C-alpha cells in the first residue's frame with residue numbers, strides 16, 4: 001500500500017506480492033524468514049503468537065518489504081532502530097531473471113544499496129531475513145488535544161518535550177481533521193521498556209504528557225504490540241494528495257505553521273509526524289539509508305471535502321498543500337530537499353540533498369552494474 005500513485009503506470013506491470021506472505025522463525029528465535037509480500041500487521045500477529053516482536057510501520061496494512069527497504073519508520077524506531085536496520089538478508093530476482101541471496105557477505109554492495117534505496121529498482125524481493133526479539137513490555141495509548149489548546153500544548157511540546165524525548169518513547173504526533181471543522185492533535189504514546197526495566201518510568205512519563213493543556217486520554221494500557229497496532233488504524237482520507245518536508249523537529253516556528261493552517265473547512269488534511277531520534281539515528285555504513293540525524297518528517301496529505309474528485313478541486317488541494325509546505329520551509333527549520341521517499345513525493349525530493357553526492361554516485365554506478373537496461377524503472381529512488 002504505497003503513498004505513491006501507481007495508477008498511471010504504463011508500459012510496465014505491477015506485481016501483486018501478497019500471496020508471498022509467510023513467516024518462519026529461526027531456531028534461536030533471533031531472526032525470521034518472511035515472504036517478499038508479507039504485510040506488516042500479519043507479521044506482527046504471527047510473531048506475537050510466539051511471544052516475539054519486530055518493529056513495523058504505523059499502519060498494519062503496509063507491505064514489510066516496501067516499508068523497510070526505503071527506511072521503515074515506526075512507533076519503535078527510537079528504541080529498536082528503523083525497518084532498514086532489521087534486514088539481515090534478501091532474496092532478489094534480478095533483471096536477467098537470476099535469483100541472488102544478498103547479505104553482508106554476499107553482494108555486500110547490493111545489500112548496502114537495497115537498504116535505504118531498495119524500492120523496486122534492483123529487482124523483486126521474494127524473501128527477507130529480519131531481526132526479531134522477545135516481545136517487549138509496552139505501554140501504549142492515545143491522547144487527543146482539540147484545536148483551541150494547540151498553542152499552549154505545542155508551546156510546551158516544542159520547548160520542554162521534544163528536545164528531551166527519551167529513547168524509550170517512540171510515540172508520534174498526528175494532526176488531522178476527520179471531522180472537517182474539528183481538527184485534532186493526536187499523540188500516539190508508545191513507551192518501550194528497556195531490557196530489564198518495568199513500565200514504571202513509562203507510566204510516569206505518561207502522567208507528564210497527560211498534563212499537557214487540553215489533553216484527553218483516549219486509551220492507555222500495557223499491551224502487546226500486535227493487539228495495539230491492529231486496533232490503531234490511522235485514518236487516511238481516500239484519494240489524497242501528498243507533499244512533504246523533513247524538519248529539525250517540532251520547533252515553535254513549525255508549530256505556528258500547523259496552528260495557522262487549519263482554517264479551511266473545505267479540505268480533509270493530515271500530518272502524520274514521525275520523529276527520528278534515539279537508535280534510529282545510529283549510523284550504519286553497511287546500509288545506504290542516509291537520514292541518520294534527528295528529524296521530524298511532515299508528510300502533508302489532503303483531499304477536497306466534496307466528492308467526486310475533479311481537476312478544479314484537485315488544483316485547490318494542491319494549492320493548499322503547496323502553501324503549507326512553503327510556510328514550513330520558510331521557518332528555516334527544515335532540511336529542504338532531503339526526503340524519506342516512502343512518505344515524501346518526488347516533487348519535494350532532491351536526491352543529492354537526501355543521499356549526498358558520493359552515495360548517489362555510488363548508487364548510480366551499481367544500478368548500471370545490476371540493471372544496465374533500467375528494466376526496473378518504476379521504483380524509487382529514480383537514479
Ligand SMILES: Cc1cc2nc3c(=O)[nH]c(=O)nc-3n(C[C@H](O)[C@H](O)[C@H](O)COP(=O)(O)OP(=O)(O)OC[C@H]3O[C@@H](n4cnc5c(N)ncnc54)[C@H](O)[C@@H]3O)c2cc1C
Pocket residue numbers: 001002003004017036037057058059061062063064065066067068071072073074118119120121123124125126234236342343378379380
Ligand atoms: C496509510 C499509510 C500509512 C503509512 N505509515 C507509514 C509509517 O508508519 N512508516 C513508514 O515508514 N511509512 C509509512 N507509510 C509509507 C509506506 O512505507 C510506503 O507507502 C511504502 O511504499 C509501502 O510499501 P508497500 O509494499 O505496502 O507498497 P507498494 O506500493 O506495494 O510498494 C511501494 C514500493 O516498494 C517496492 N516494493 C514493494 N515490495 C517489494 C518487493 N517485494 N520487492 C521489491 N520492491 C518492492 C515497489 O516496487 C514500490 O516501488 C504509510 C503509507 C500509508 C498510505
